[in-house]
Amino acid sequence: MDGVEVDLGSLSCADVRPIFQEETKQELEERIRRSVEFLVHGLFTLPEQSSERKSQRELPEPFSVIPRAKPIPKEKPLTKWEQFAKIRGIRKRKRDKFAWDEGRAEFRPIHGYRSINDGSNQVILPHDPSLEPGESPFDLLKEGKRKRIASNRKNQERNKRSLSKNQLPTHALRADKRSSKSLERSAKIVSISNRSLGKHEEGKKSKQKLSSTKRSLKKSIIPNGVERERTFQAVNDVLKNF
Amino acid sequence: MRNLTEEELRVVFEKLAKFIGKDIKALVEDSNENYCFRLQKDRVYYAREVVAAAATNIARHNLASLGICVGKFTHGGRFQVHITFVTYLARLAKYKVWLKPQSEMSFLYGNNVLKGGVARMTENTPKNQQVVVFNQSEIPLGFGVSARSSLEVQQASSTDLIVLNQADVGSYLRDEDHFVGCGL
Incomplete structure (x- = not known):
């Protein structure tokens, strides 16, 4: 169109003719x-959609290729x-977060707090013949939940540790x-915390250096001109109220 | 060591203005050399810019002092003027009190000034005013607060307090520890 490229899909247009210096x-x-x-x-030439709103039009697919602003994220382990x-070969299935609860006649989360299967506020439990006499089925429920949470936390820790490439000390609580x-x-x-400060460590570890965070003097001392101005400002402020 | 923030500068100048009034401008302006204020371990120092620049070469915990100590910030955020700054205060002071030779010693031991010890006093000194104390030979001895205005002094008896001692040069001996790292 006379040296103008219009991409209605991305609502952009560009004048592609060369620009002269003069x-x-x-x-x-x-x-x-x-x-x-x-x-x-171009927008007004698009076919109008028959809807309650008068000027509603559907944009075509954009064709201009726009470069990514941010770098491609690194793949996590x-x-x-x-x-x-x-x-x-287990694939993730998308499941609803909520399900209909017949007994309470409302939607409830499938997992977590106030979930459908949460046994914590159940008043009656079906009899389990495997229970030993004196054992409470309610306590067993609680115990099971506590154990599940603990093991899940352990797994999370393990995954996080593999995220940071280095071997962690065993006491990283x-x-x-x-x-x-x-x-x-x-x-x-930890890797350089030994008698030789990591000097005689083998392999990768020995090359590790802590990035030092040295405080720079520049931050605490401002240039003289700025300081003088600030001082005069303070003097004038004081004298104003004097 | 670092610069003073605007708020800190304001507090310092407000305090100094109580001694020297509008002459606080002279502290910053009126000199061939540029002076600046620096904060080091809660103490405020008044130093030439050359000195302050040279002091940046010394690590914070090693730097004992630079220039002359003006005073220090208390934990409550107030500012206290130290005796080390008395020479500058004496030069520009608005209200002065001169002591008789026999009461000089008493003042230097940290006592307040009684009427009997006052030789002379600036006229129109108001009550509760910061004053600088001199001896008869114009040597600054310290500073304090006037307990009476110069008019009231005339009616006061010879044992009435006139100046409440805030700092005197005797404290160089009495509180030696206090002045370590204070420009001495």
């Missing part, structure tokens, strides 16, 4: 105005379950509460 700002603005005119004109699922970055840092500290 072109003034006015002429450039004229170019912009002209291309926008084409864009708006697979968790233990994901590795297993890959081998077995509650890794699930710390970010993988801070874990990585503590792993580095």
Whole structure:
């Protein structure tokens, strides 16, 4: 269209004619105005949709290729379950988070707090012949839940540790509460925390260096001119109220 | 060592203005050399810019002092003027009190000034005003707060308090520990 490329799908237009050096700002603005005119004109040529709103039109598929703004995210290592699922060919199914609860006649979450299968506030339980006399089925339910949570937490920790590439010390407690970055840092500290400060460590470890965070003087001392101005400002402020 | 923030500068100048009034401008402006204020371990120092720049070469915990100590910030955020700054205060002071030779010693031991010890006093000194104390030979001895205005002094008896001691040069001996790292 006369040197103007209009991509209605992405609502963009571009004047592809070359720009000459002697072109003034006015002429450039004229170019912009002209291309926008084409864009708006193109929009109105689209078939109108019959709906309650009068000026509703469906945009075609965009064809212009726009580069990515951010770098492609790095691939995270697979968790233990994901590795297993890959081998077995288990695919993730999308499941609803809520399900209809017949007894209470309302939608309830399938898992977690106030979930359908949450046995914590059940008043009557079916008899289990495997129970020993004196054992409470209610306590057993609670115990089971506690164990499931604990084992899940352990798995989370393990996955997080594999996220930070380094081997972690065995005493890194509650890794699930710390970010993988801070874990990585503590792993580095541990790896060079020996008598030779990591000098005689073998392999990868020996090359690790902690990035030092030295405080720069520049931050605490501002340039003289700025300081003088600030001082005069303070003096004048004080004298104003004097 | 770091610069003072705007808020800190304001607090310092407000305090100094109580001694020298509008002459606080002279502290910053009126000199061939540029002076600046620096904060190091809660103490405020008044130093030439050259000195302050040189002091940046010394690590924070090693730097004992630079320039001259103006005073320190208390934990409550107030600012206390130290005796080390008395020479500057004496030069620009608005209200002065001169002591008789026989009461000089008493003042230097940290006692307040009685009427009997006052030789002279600046006229129109108001009550509760920061004053600088001199001896008869114009040597600054310290500073304090006037307990009476100069008019009230005339009616006061010879044992009435006139100046409440805030700091005197005797404290160089009395509180030696206090002045370590204070520009001495």
